[in-house]
Amino acid sequence: MFQRKIDGIELRFHLAGINNQNFLMRDEQTGTYWQQITGKAISGPLAGHSLPLVSADELTFALWKLEQPQGTVLNDVARYAADYAPEDWDAKTAKVPTVLSYAEAGLKPRDLMLGVRAFGASRAFPFVAVLKEKLIQDRVGAEPIAIVVGGDERSVRVFRRRIPGSSEVADFYRIGRGGTSARPKQVNTNALLMDGQTGSEWNFQGCATAGKLRGLCLEPVSVIKDYWFDWRNYNPETTVYGIKQRIH
Amino acid sequence: MLQKPLFWLSICVLISSAVLAYPLYVIQPFRFQGPRELAFSLALIRFRPIIEIALLGAALTLCWFSWHQARGALRKAAASACALIVVVFAVLSHINVYELMFHPIDRPTFSPAAGAKLDGGEEVIAVHIGTAARAYPVRSMSYHHIVNDMLGGLPIVATY
Numbered sequence: 001m002f003q004r005k006i007d008g009i010e011l012r013f014h015l016a017g018i019n020n021q022n023f024l025m026r027d028e029q030t031g032t033y034w035q036q037i038t039g040k041a042i043s044g045p046l047a048g049h050s051l052p053l054v055s056a057d058e059l060t061f062a063l064w065k066l067e068q069p070q071g072t073v074l075n076d077v078a079r080y081a082a083d084y085a086p087e088d089w090d091a092k093t094a095k096v097p098t099v100l101s102y103a104e105a106g107l108k109p110r111d112l113m114l115g116v117r118a119f120g121a122s123r124a125f126p127f128v129a130v131l132k133e134k135l136i137q138d139r140v141g142a143e144p145i146a147i148v149v150g151g152d153e154r155s156v157r158v159f160r161r162r163i164p165g166s167s168e169v170a171d172f173y174r175i176g177r178g179g180t181s182a183r184p185k186q187v188n189t190n191a192l193l194m195d196g197q198t199g200s201e202w203n204f205q206g207c208a209t210a211g212k213l214r215g216l217c218l219e220p221v222s223v224i225k226d227y228w229f230d231w232r233n234y235n236p237e238t239t240v241y242g243i244k245q246r247i248h
Numbered sequence: 249m250l251q252k253p254l255f256w257l258s259i260c261v262l263i264s265s266a267v268l269a270y271p272l273y274v275i276q277p278f279r280f281q282g283p284r285e286l287a288f289s290l291a292l293i294r295f296r297p298i299i300e301i302a303l304l305g306a307a308l309t310l311c312w313f314s315w316h317q318a319r320g321a322l323r324k325a326a327a328s329a330c331a332l333i334v335v336v337f338a339v340l341s342h343i344n345v346y347e348l349m350f351h352p353i354d355r356p357t358f359s360p361a362a363g364a365k366l367d368g369g370e371e372v373i374a375v376h377i378g379t380a381a382r383a384y385p386v387r388s389m390s391y392h393h394i395v396n397d398m399l400g401g402l403p404i405v406a407t408y
Contacts, residue, residue, distance in 0.1 A: 001375050004396065004405040012396050013405050015350035017275045017293075019286055023393060025407070026344070033290050036393075036407050043290035054404050056375045062368030064383050065361045071374075071381030072358035073366065074395065074406075076388055080351055085390045099280040154369070187368075 002051035122235035151188030159218035352394035
């Protein structure tokens with residue numbers, strides 16, 4: 001997700017090509033080609049520019065609706081709706097061959113990863129491991145972070161673990177009751193975490209809802225879900241959670 | 249050059265077809281793209297309308313000469329065919345296959361969260377700017393890939 005105004009020019013994008021299975025966009029206004037995953041202009045008059053990133057979340061609709069009851073949802077385009085992804089789209093795409101493969105970490109090219117690029121480092125977390133562990137306390141570069149699975153057992157957010165207004169790093173544990181359904185209708189809206197320092201309770205928005213720190217919110221960290229081959233291609237220095245040795 | 253218009257016409261056809269074919273060959277979904285061949289292909293795509301116009305000018309001139317030198321109907325026909333091919337390629341140079349195949353959304357419409365007909369477990373890409381919040385269902389984003397949108401007064405592009 002990006003802003004689409006550069007140097008005062010509002011750009012309108014087309015899908016105009018592919019670069020090792022990550023697509024290229026062309027803007028109508030200048031004819032520049034942009035890489036989708038990075039938002040970088042790779043050919044044309046604006047080459048070298050980057051589209052400013054707009055932070056986005058990948059959530060289940062049920063969870064999003066609870067958080068943003070006043071929000072709006074993109075409608076299907078009737079003309080094309082019959083061709084939209086079927087239910088088993090994920091499983092089908094997982095079988096599509098790739099042109100890049102980085103087997104160093106024992107990962108398959110289309111393993112889904114949650115990638116964080118922040119604090120001068122890149123780190124990837126296998127999506128299945130995140131869903132299984134539900135709370136991962138780790139570091140990206142030197143910065144302590146927490147990866148949290150939401151009350152829908154599917155959505156994931158990342159936060160810095162520093163308690164706002166102090167230099168203290170919170171140690172969390174999970175207190176929410178977990179469901180088991182992969183396609184949940186019910187979202188658990190109770191607090192998910194408790195910190196070991198003050199016993200305050202924290203929700204999926206990263207905010208303390210009870211206890212001494214009530215009202216404070218952790219700083220969110222951008223995370224993207226990507227295939228391992230694509231993440232590794234654009235983040236050659238990445239480390240992988242759960243794998244000790246340095247990649248490459 | 250004007251002594252051998254047919255030879256030079258066939259060169260025109262060769263170059264104009266190569267200018268079209270090379271990026272098609274490099275930018276394929278199931279082929280590895282090296283950084284240099286990709287950069288060259290994209291530059292070629294950007295400049296090929298100009299290249300094709302220049303070739304078209306040359307081809308039409310050569311065709312005109314071969315008609316006036318007039319040595320047999322066969323040669324005239326061959327020259328005309330060559331020129332026609334360059335005309336067709338010059339037109340095709342304005343077309344990007346990917347832009348024909350994919351359909352980004354330029355005029356998106358929306359429903360309020362409460363009225364949207366989505367399954368609770370469906371994944372959405374969620375964004376908020378100020379108090380304005382929007383969700384893009386992954387099911388349709390994996391088809392359209394690009395939505396040229398406005399949110400909270402800011403022009404944004406949702407990509408997937």
